[in-house]
Amino acid sequence: MTERSAPWKGVARRTLCDARIFTVAERLMTGPHGREAAFTTIEAPDWAVVVPVLEEAGRRRLVMVRQWRHGSGRFSLEFPGGVVEPGEDPAAAALRELREETGYRARSVRALGDLSPNPAIMENRFRVFVAEGLEADGAQDLDEHEFVEVEAMDEDAALAALGSGEGDHALMLSAAFLYLRYRARA
Amino acid sequence: MTERSAPWKGVARRTLCDARIFTVAERLMTGPHGREAAFTTIEAPDWAVVVPVLEEAGRRRLVMVRQWRHGSGRFSLEFPGGVVEPGEDPAAAALRELREETGYRARSVRALGDLSPNPAIMENRFRVFVAEGLEADGAQDLDEHEFVEVEAMDEDAALAALGSGEGDHALMLSAAFLYLRYRARA
Numbered sequence: 001m002t003e004r005s006a007p008w009k010g011v012a013r014r015t016l017c018d019a020r021i022f023t024v025a026e027r028l029m030t031g032p033h034g035r036e037a038a039f040t041t042i043e044a045p046d047w048a049v050v051v052p053v054l055e056e057a058g059r060r061r062l063v064m065v066r067q068w069r070h071g072s073g074r075f076s077l078e079f080p081g082g083v084v085e086p087g088e089d090p091a092a093a094a095l096r097e098l099r100e101e102t103g104y105r106a107r108s109v110r111a112l113g114d115l116s117p118n119p120a121i122m123e124n125r126f127r128v129f130v131a132e133g134l135e136a137d138g139a140q141d142l143d144e145h146e147f148v149e150v151e152a153m154d155e156d157a158a159l160a161a162l163g164s165g166e167g168d169h170a171l172m173l174s175a176a177f178l179y180l181r182y183r184a185r186a
Numbered sequence: 187m188t189e190r191s192a193p194w195k196g197v198a199r200r201t202l203c204d205a206r207i208f209t210v211a212e213r214l215m216t217g218p219h220g221r222e223a224a225f226t227t228i229e230a231p232d233w234a235v236v237v238p239v240l241e242e243a244g245r246r247r248l249v250m251v252r253q254w255r256h257g258s259g260r261f262s263l264e265f266p267g268g269v270v271e272p273g274e275d276p277a278a279a280a281l282r283e284l285r286e287e288t289g290y291r292a293r294s295v296r297a298l299g300d301l302s303p304n305p306a307i308m309e310n311r312f313r314v315f316v317a318e319g320l321e322a323d324g325a326q327d328l329d330e331h332e333f334v335e336v337e338a339m340d341e342d343a344a345l346a347a348l349g350s351g352e353g354d355h356a357l358m359l360s361a362a363f364l365y366l367r368y369r370a371r372a
Binding site for chain 1: 194208213221228261298300306309348349350355356357
């Protein structure tokens with residue numbers, strides 16, 4: 001892979017709107033053809049997600065969460081995760097979200113990938129982790145408007161549920177892709 | 187999987203901004219706790235992506251594209267794809283983008299998944315296809331500000347490139363997850 005310089009140079013940037021959880025910007029750029037074009041991008045905090053592995057008596061389960069999602073207007077089956085707070089370590093954010101959403105702590109966490117959720121428009125990063133050595137540590141700690149159901153699913157069943165129905169969250173499939181690669185190497 | 191009614195009911199909707207390629211909305215909703223909360227969502231056209239399989243003399247390659255992405259500010263290695271135009275069949279959109287970006291036509295196309303690119307905020311769908319029986323059919327047909335490099339990569343190398351570096355587009359990993367499932371069943 002060759003490192004190349006950016007073919008587009010920034011000319012100007014303006015905020016189109018501040019939407020609370022993200023900011024929409026318009027970037028005027030000059031391209032390799034010497035012409036200008038405007039591109040819309042979204043500035044948001046980084047997101048972190050964690051694949052939580054629960055091993056008991058040789059049975060390998062993944063701790064999934066299910067919640068209503070306002071973009072799709074559907075229930076969504078997901079790995080725990082959320083926003084990385086300013087200055088927060090992404091792995092710590094993943095473990096914090098795991099604790100808050102499921103009540104589990106983890107003895108170990110490992111980075112599986114540092115992705116872009118959608119490089120065409122999103123400026124933030126999507127960090128993927130696997131957590132092992134889970135220990136139940138009390139009740140959920142949810143925000144006022146959060147309602148999260150927890151389900152420890154057999155690994156095969158959890159992965160099979162991704163790709164259709166409630167398992168239609170594309171970013172969770174990308175985490176599963178990295179998790180399967182990790183498992184194949186383990 | 188039980189079908190359940192929506193726990194949140196819409197109260198009001200207002201447009202926060204029209205950002206050309208998408209619209210940002212604020213939705214006021216009443217939750218299962220009887221309280222109101224506002225959620226930001228993004229209305230956009232559906233997106234379609236296609237895994238293009240080139241088989242020659244028993245060698246299986248995937249036709250990848252590489253382009254500069256203005257959200258991440260990096261080059262990105264991707265499967266061909268783009269926006270589904272109003273009224274357009276998603277499979278036809280995938281094949282159109284394949285033809286425009288790579289110059290290949292396909293004799294067959296099959297749906298691998300109907301996902302949400304991010305159900306927390308995105309209202310649109312992300313459609314994933316596999317195309318087989320590829321035939322070269324002339325030059326690229328790109329938009330004025332599009333610069334797309336085409337590379338037919340051995341299947342193993344293409345999949346290995348996803349997850350880091352230029353292969354950091356999370357939605358492409360979700361397509362690869364569905365493609366690997368399809369291959370395992372074939």
